[in-house]
Amino acid sequence: MKKVLRAFLWFVIAGIITIFLLFFYNTKIVESREPISTAPATTKFIDVGGEKIAYTETDNHASTTAVFVGGLSAWGGTWERVVSEINSKRNDINYLVIDLPPFGYSIPSSDKNYFRDTQAERIAGVVENKKINHIILVAHSYGAGPSVEYAMRHEDKVEKLIIIDGVLNINEPKVVNKQSPVQIDFLRNFLLGVLVHNDSFAISRLKTFVNIRDHVDQKLLDVYTRYFDTKNTTMRLSQWFRDYVNDPLNYQSNLSSSYEKILMPVRLIWGDKDTITPIEGTKVLLDTVPNIKLIALSGVGHIPMIEDYERFDAALFDALKK
Numbered sequence: 001m002k003k004v005l006r007a008f009l010w011f012v013i014a015g016i017i018t019i020f021l022l023f024f025y026n027t028k029i030v031e032s033r034e035p036i037s038t039a040p041a042t043t044k045f046i047d048v049g050g051e052k053i054a055y056t057e058t059d060n061h062a063s064t065t066a067v068f069v070g071g072l073s074a075w076g077g078t079w080e081r082v083v084s085e086i087n088s089k090r091n092d093i094n095y096l097v098i099d100l101p102p103f104g105y106s107i108p109s110s111d112k113n114y115f116r117d118t119q120a121e122r123i124a125g126v127v128e129n130k131k132i133n134h135i136i137l138v139a140h141s142y143g144a145g146p147s148v149e150y151a152m153r154h155e156d157k158v159e160k161l162i163i164i165d166g167v168l169n170i171n172e173p174k175v176v177n178k179q180s181p182v183q184i185d186f187l188r189n190f191l192l193g194v195l196v197h198n199d200s201f202a203i204s205r206l207k208t209f210v211n212i213r214d215h216v217d218q219k220l221l222d223v224y225t226r227y228f229d230t231k232n233t234t235m236r237l238s239q240w241f242r243d244y245v246n247d248p249l250n251y252q253s254n255l256s257s258s259y260e261k262i263l264m265p266v267r268l269i270w271g272d273k274d275t276i277t278p279i280e281g282t283k284v285l286l287d288t289v290p291n292i293k294l295i296a297l298s299g300v301g302h303i304p305m306i307e308d309y310e311r312f313d314a315a316l317f318d319a320l321k322k
Helices: 002-030 076-087 116-129 141-153 185-195 199-207 218-224 233-246 279-288 309-319
Strands: 044-048 051-058 065-069 094-098 135-140 158-164 266-271 292-297
Touching (some): 002 233, 044 116, 051 076, 051 116, 065 076, 065 116, 065 141, 076 094, 094 116, 116 141, 141 158, 158 309, 199 218, 292 309
Parallel strands (some): 065 135, 135 158, 158 266, 266 292
Antiparallel strands (some): 044 051, 051 094
């Protein structure tokens, strides 16, 4: 019996040591590259409030620019196919994709948080530095919150707002659980340091976001996680996760009454099988925004741009129409 207990204890100790070594390997060896030197050649950087924000652009020398803000882990490379396809049909507008921190190759300041208002300020910083005055704002999932907040603060610049399966938290009371394990920095950092570099875990999680899984494979995952080898990836994602949970969400974009004042056209593209932000949640928008249209995609989940290329591209093309 003692031998069995001793063997079990050694097994547990070996397992703990292995996990700690894996954490060290991931955060110190894998995450060792500088964002600026390892980013794709098409990536550009702009200084915004002491941060370097990464972006990609297609400049057609047009007066209007479609500014894309993605969701969880999205960056310029995840929009490349979409922008290329739409640009082949609509080259009368420019296209700009922001790597909204902590995602992509942007280099955020450790002094700033990831609350919705701060993220909106980052979008504003890029727009102001690029001197863009006429915007069509295209936002997906998590990126919709900061984008709508920006649009409400800068209605003079935004000509149209396109929301794709957006996370908006309208009229949702926010209760922060201070006793949650998420509040423990070491535990949160450690778990993310082990899990974010586990491809099997990542693919399985990605599949829970979609209804059509034909394109969810290693090649797609490699695109979404390409920047994961840059320095401090785990720490940035960990801080974002903490701030996402702790964000008070008491902004204009959280109040249905604010949407009644939106004068710009709003177009919604939504998968009717979305389980993350169910399509039923669009009702509050349809009931309050004066100029709004819903394009529902049958059988599609939360990430339509990777589920059904043809129907999503057609929906976005339609939403971009004047």
